Amino acid sequence: MVDVSRRSFSVLFAALALTAASLVPQAAAQPGPVADPLPAPAPSGTGVKLQEIARLPQSSTTPAAGDSRLKQYNRVNYLGEIPDGSGRFFVPDMNGKMYTLNRDGSGQRTYLDVRATIGGNFHNHQGLGSGFGFVAFHPQFASNGKFYTAHTEAKDALKNRKPDLPSPSNAVVHGVITEWTATNPKAATFAGTRRELLRIGFAMYLHGFQEIGFGPADGLLYLAVGDGGIGYRSDVPQDVKVPQGKILRIDPAGTNSGNKKYGIPPSNPFLGKPGALAELYAIGMRDPYRFSWDSGGTHKMFLGHIGEKVVESVYEVKPGANLGWGQREGHLTYRRNDPKCQLYPLPADDAKFGYTYPVAGFDHNRPNGGCGDSGNALIGGFVYRGTAIPQLQGKYVYGEGVKGLLYYADEKDMRAGAPIAKTFELAVYDSAGRRTTMKTLAGKSRVDLRLGTDAAGELYVLAKANGKIWKVTGTVQTLEACDSGSxxxxxxxxxxxxxxxxxxxxxxxxxxxxxxxxxxxxxxxxxxxxxxxxxxxxxxxxxxxxxxxxxxxxxxxxxxxxxxxxxxxxxxxxxxxxxxxxxxxxxxxxxxxxxxxxxxxxxxxxxxxxxxxxxxxxxxxxxxxxxxxxxxxxxxxxxxxxxxxxxxxxxxxxxxxxxxxxxxxxxxxxxxxxxxxxxxx
CATH class of the missing domain: 2.60.120.200 (Jelly Rolls)
Structure with a gap:
């Protein structure tokens, strides 16, 4: 028998334990944050010339807003053309009125005062998206006189009106979709009837109803619905049982919805899925601010989505898409309680989730590495298919709203599943061809830039800072060759x-x-x-x-x-x-x-x-x-x-x-x- 001392046994046991430990797979180290998620927009070598066409009336919130960001000259939010062949433009002001004007900016008038019509429940003094948010004219407005608006209500509405779709029990505002029918579509001001189509409650004063618009191919009404400001800490954007953080699609002429006031299109991608709202078209969004369809090419739907931490994104949205918010921000992993508001690489098994990732966008720094307002907001735009500016043909023109920066990405490079298309910055020139900036044109450091388009596909720029509208009239080559000498x-x-x-x-x-x-x-x-x-x-x-x-x-x-x-x-x-x-x-x-x-x-x-x-x-x-x-x-x-x-x-x-x-x-x-x-x- 071999005599093994207690000391030598202990040494032997320790050696065996160390060997065994070395054979156990070690947990993979957690990946660190992504330092630079997207390259900065590159200089395009091109500038756009802006011709001022109008300045709309000054307006204010009621009561006065405590948030300085709401204290602009007015809150003009979009420019479009009424689809009746009249050439009239329409411009909603979030403080309550819809204006019409001629192509050259003349003939301004108030077509409809939404705030006055709704009365005391109208809410526009808390939350950047509150008030009269958007208007969409029916494609057959010339014959049926119908158009649709999104606005915000509070006060007695919270006690006396019940939301039509699942909403927080502690909602602080309601978003309301209204159908208006003009007795005479040709009239200079609205007279007619209105009916409420849909009401949804939101947990905070932001990220409610954003854009609403008719699909060019199906004639159905699409509703961009924000997460109510709580997607950063909840599963709401991923929950198919609720409407917040989604794009909805409805038929205003139908009656087979739960409230019998609109229809559910039979082609809706979530229809028939257990527990899912039949109205859903796409899910997983924070602040789906602006969408548009390319009138040429393959007629894609593009969405400009405002991010939470670092990434601002443009998506190609297909039926049933899940943009990942709550789990993803842009093309990266979002972690709810990250103290520095950073983003992380995708997990190795990411494909199983089936998320849709951006086709364009940009990133930004957080102030002092913290989680406060970054002062950035992607403003979705349009693929240019007009005829006046050949240099922009086929380019998706969008912007950064706060500072008033204009960007573009080539539509041909913006493909779901492909690498994110490169973004280029457009310089700004005044009508005389002098280099300037939107801050200079708007007369304020916070521009609050928005974009619009007319029936011909020509582009317009708006600024809440001074209530002005500019038409994009041409381009300037900013890097043109000069006499280089010999x-x-x-x-x-x-x-x-x-x-x-x-x-x-x-x-x-x-x-x-x-x-x-x-x-x-x-x-x-x-x-x-x-x-x-x-x-x-x-x-x-x-x-x-x-x-x-x-x-x-x-x-x-x-x-x-x-x-x-x-x-x-x-x-x-x-x-x-x-x-x-x-x-x-x-x-x-x-x-x-x-x-x-x-x-x-x-x-x-x-x-x-x-x-x-x-x-x-x-x-x-x-x-x-x-x-x-x-x-x-x-x-x-x-x-x-x-x-x-x-x-x-x-x-x-x-x-x-x-x-x-x-x-x-x-x-x-x-x-x-x-x-x-x-x-x-």
Missing amino acids: DVVSDVTAARDWKPVTASRWRFPGNEVVLSKAGAARPGPRRPNEYAVVTKGPVFGNVTVDAQVRLDTPVSQKDRDVVIVFGHQSDTRFYYVHLSSDNKIYAHNGIFLVDNADRLRIDDQWNGSVGAPPAVTDMKWHRVRVTHCADTGVIAVYVDGSSQPLMTATNTVLKSGRAGFGSFDNIGRVADLRISGKGQR
């Missing part, structure tokens, strides 16, 4: 070819120029701490700067940058392009002007919290091209051979100057520098 400066690797701020910080080994020691802040305006300009050759007006650049500062360090200087006239007057690994700070990754004052950011991509995608994130060489048309002021920055600029700007302060290279407080190098353009001697 002067070229190259082979600039010797010390004699450069003038540094501090010569001792630079090395000139022969095939590149090296900033080997980081600069230090200097007196005067805030500007790059250390740079050198090329003194060889002429001063340039129109100029193209081509170079290979590299950041030598380790990637572990924050605030890494190199800069390309151009238009340099003195140490306190020049432009520079900041190429950084960060795009979330005002001073990083943008185009700047130093004009005897602290550097001013001038690029189109900065939206107040995020700019163009980071230009340099590693320690490798990157090819950079900067073009500047001095006469027009158009500046474009291209990285790594892309034909699409990473950054753009328009500024005419500096008409000429020299080019160079540097950094704020990092080290790096430049090679293959070539400056070409129109030299000034």
Whole structure:
């Protein structure tokens, strides 16, 4: 018998236990948040010209709203054309009135005062979507005089009126769909009858009824119904027994619904499914704000959906689609109680859920990494099929409402199940062809941009900030070629070819120029701490700067940058392009002007919290091209051979100057520098 001591047995047992443990599968580490869900919209090289056609009357909530976001000039929400051949436009104001006007903006009048007709239960002073939300004219309005509205009610309605579909017992507002029948469809103001079709209760003052509209192929009425503001913490959007967080489809002429006031189309995708509402067309939504059908192509239905945390999305909506909200936001995983409001990768078994994912969209940062209002809202638009603007043909034009930004994605790339289509930003020009912004045109930082279209498919832009309507009348090529000239400066690797701020910080080994020691802040305006300009050759007006650049500062360090200087006239007057690994700070990754004052950011991509995608994130060489048309002021920055600029700007302060290279407080190098353009001697 072998004598095994207690100590040796313990050692043997521990070894066996360790071996056994190594054979047990370990739980997979939870994936971390997705840092950059979608690339920033790229400069399109195209701008749209806007012609002001009207300003509608000022209005206010009743009583006065406590939320500053409701205190705009008015709350005009859409523009459409009445389908009767008259050429009359209609515009609903969420504060209560529907206006009509002629194509040129003349002939404005109040067609219907919904607030006055509904009376004291009309609610419009709490919640961004409250009030007279939308109007949809029946395709045969010219003969039957029918149109439909969505509005919000509270007060006595909460006690005296019962919702027609399942609603929260503690609802704070009701959303109501009303059918109006005009006695004379040609009349300038409404006279006739009304009947209530449908009433739904909502748990909060937001995300109620949004757009309503008739399908072009089936003549049925589609209703975009928000989640009542509670989808971020509940299963409501996924619950097929309730209408909130869904798109409904009904037949206003039918009577086979539960309340006998409308019909259930026999082709509805959830009809006959156990426990499901027969009205459902698609599910899984937070704030399905705007939808439209492409009048050309394959006639897809597109929905602009406002996100909760990070992603704003456009979806192609098919019958029975589940957009995933409550479990998904956009194309990523949503976690209800994430303290930083971040999104996560999809699980490996995601396909089994059958969710529909976006075909276009954009992302944004949360304020200070928290969960407050991000100040972003995707405003769904239209696939352009008009004839006046060939450059936009086949493009889905949409926007960001708060800041008033205009975007497009190519419809041919917007396919369910395919990679998300690239989004491009449209610059804005006034009717005289001068570069501007919607903030400037609206006269306020909160634009509250909305979009509309006429019967011919031409586009219109509205702003609640000043109640104005603009027609999109044409396009401007923002990156058109300028006279490049024939002067070229190259082979600039010797010390004699450069003038540094501090010569001792630079090395000139022969095939590149090296900033080997980081600069230090200097007196005067805030500007790059250390740079050198090329003194060889002429001063340039129109100029193209081509170079290979590299950041030598380790990637572990924050605030890494190199800069390309151009238009340099003195140490306190020049432009520079900041190429950084960060795009979330005002001073990083943008185009700047130093004009005897602290550097001013001038690029189109900065939206107040995020700019163009980071230009340099590693320690490798990157090819950079900067073009500047001095006469027009158009500046474009291209990285790594892309034909699409990473950054753009328009500024005419500096008409000429020299080019160079540097950094704020990092080290790096430049090679293959070539400056070409129109030299000034």
